[in-house]
Amino acid sequence: MPGPATPAAQLEARIHDRSATVGVIGLGYVGLPLLRAFFQAGFRVVGFDIDDQKIQMLRRGDSYLKHLGTDFVQAMAKSDRFTATSDPQALGIADAIILCVPTPLGKHGEPDMSFIEKSTAMVAKVLRKGQLVSLESTTYPGTTRGDCQPILDATGLKAGVDYFLAFSPEREDPGRKDHSTQSIPKLVGGVDPESGRLATMLYAAAIQKVVPVDNAEVAEAAKLLENIYRCVNIALVNELKPVLAAMGIDIWKVIDAAKTKPFGFQAFYPGPGLGGHCIPIDPYYLTWKAREFGHHTRFIELAGEINHAMPHYVVARAVEGLNEFGKPMRGSKVLVIGLAYKPDVDDVRETPAAEIIKLLFEHGAKVQYHDPHVPLFAGMRKYMEYRMHSVPLTPANVREADCVLIVTDHAAVDWKLIGAHARLVVDSRNAMAKAGPIAGKYLQA
Secondary structure, three states: OOOOOOHHHHHHHHHHOOOOEEEEEOOOOOHHHHHHHHHHOOOEEEEEOOOHHHHHHHHHOOOOOHHHOOHHHHHHHOOOOEEEEOOHHHHHHOOEEEEOOOOOEOOOOOEOOHHHHHHHHHHHOOOOOOOEEEEOOOOOOOHHHHHHHHHHHOOOOOEOOOEEEEEOOOOOOOOOOOOOOOOOOEEEEEOOHHHHHHHHHHHHOOOOOEEEOOOHHHHHHHHHHHHHHHHHHHHHHHHHHHHHHHOOOOHHHHHHHHOOOOOOOOOOOOOOOOOOOOOOOHHHHHHHHHHHOOOOOHHHHHHHHHHHOHHHHHHHHHHHHHHOOOOOOOOOEEEEEOOOOOOOOOOOOOOHHHHHHHHHHHOOOEEEEEOOOOOEEOOOHHHOOOOEEEOOOOHHHHHHOOEEEEOOOOOOOOHHHHHHHOOEEEEOOOHHHHOOOOOOEEEEO
């Protein structure tokens, strides 16, 4: 008679017949859409988060990420295939546990691995034979094998035999309409071939296209390359912006002209600085790790310097505009349009608007903001003192402002109203290009 099935065979069978339970740790902009994908694929899902308010909202069928809608949350809340919990012991029933936790930078630009390490330690407490663990948090190459695996191996279980470990980088883009978690190709790399095979099988059950790579390190490095590519190209156009402005040339028109070339060029656009969890942070994970191997990533660091300087350039342009009216920034009323880091979402992670608002206050300005998606700015890390509420976008509020400073170009903003009533518009997004005539003074920033 054949012996008992191996842990790998048992997991494979459960993935194949959709009887596996998938646990997701961290129910934010990455974890919640991923939880939805596996639920919609027919799996039982367990969502874990330390924020009990999120858990209670999910249990009620309420969504705290508005761009995702509410239908799927309501469907999950009514289903016996869904559990939302803040109890780590509940993850013990999961056959696969996926970590979607933050990877911020520390005070000195070093990677903060505490969320990954604590989450992995939490998984280790419930780890059993036949479980698959997958890390999705963006980090430096070697994290899955060098940081997570030792914590899990300390249980006495062996990776690739008793349990399985892989890395599959998140590729979420909040607010994007043309792609979803299910449609974005998924990279998967295991710390060993069997882990990679089983992780690929799991993701393929919920994602349309899964791309297996040689190992976890290739997947980790690929994610960094994706974001470094964007960071460097955004820095290029951000560097060109003030240069061309000094020449009286509109950079947005230059980019539109250049992108008519059907090969060898991809359009990137300047802005007020970088935002979101990925591009302002992820390149520095490789910069930090490169030093361990005796390399200095000058190109990446230069791009970071340029992008991080953009809030200062935007505020300087506002100062220039006010000076032309004979007004100093100190005491002037500035209405900031847009707090989210990108259009049409409520995501304020690493938003350059926070730094711009801080600089405006430091210059002595009287600052208000309007954002139809962010009614309250409760502060974040070094911006905790700037707690503010969005003000209505009315003709009176626009007329009362000495300067209207555009940081985020939400589609819901009435740009024609701003054009008709603002005395001075400083535009870091080219938002006013299609707004029609502008009654007051207009400056690109």
